[in-house]
């Protein structure tokens with residue numbers, strides 16, 4: 494399968510926004526898309542119910558600076574864990590900062606129990622449903638800044654055969 498997308502812009506942080514394969518909710522993605530764009534990021538939003546293979550393909554082609562995964566249907570801890578393992582096992586996805594958030598299980602505040610598991614699986618940060626949007630934007634600001642992204646060369650990670 495081929496993911497069609499525009500050529501990346503170098504001056505903005507490229508954020509790949511996705512949900513997990515089972516999740517059909519969309520307003521969480523619309524909200525995050527707008528939030529991230531308003532904070533100066535370029536966003537590729539893959540929409541609902543994204544198969545793992547499509548996320549991986551998007552990482553290979555779009556080469557995001559950050560991956561943001563949102564899930565609210567209660568399967569996020571399972572599907573998200575599987576997804577990040579797949580990405581971390583691929584040369585193109587191995588080192589891309591990746592975060593996940595939303596309603597990651599069906600335990601309400603008890604969903605916190607999945608945090609360590611998801612961090613161990615490979616996410617760099619896990620956000621609770623009740624996190625303030627500022628928590629995400631501050632986290633992104635703590636990553637290499639937009640100015641250092643501007644003008645950099647788009648080197649391929651070793652072993653990454655992305656068709657760019």
Ligand code: B12
Pocket residue numbers: 515516517518519520521524525561562563564565566567568592593594595596597598599600601620621622624626629
């Ligand atoms: C609308 C809705 C639907 C619509 C979705 C339509 C659409 N186009 O999106 C429909 C009817 C299709 C639907 C279906 C289902 N739904 Co529904 N749905 C909702 C509802 C009422 C609102 C969701 C919404 O749009 N919120 C508005 C957006 C903007 O907010 P949000 O989703 O809460 O996301 C916020 C935060 O979670 C957070 N966030 C989310 N992701 C991330 C990521 C990061 C990194 C960060 C920092 C923050 C963050 O920021 C967002 C903005 O504040 C909620 C209940 C509720 N009141 O929340 C249930 C709810 C999400 N649904 C639920 C369920 C179970 C389902 C179904 C499985 C039901 C079923 N048995 O079929 C299916 C899903 C099937 C599937 N394959 O996924 C449950 C999930 C249970 C849980 N996780 O505890 C909820 C919570 C209802 C409930 N109380 O039981 N649903």
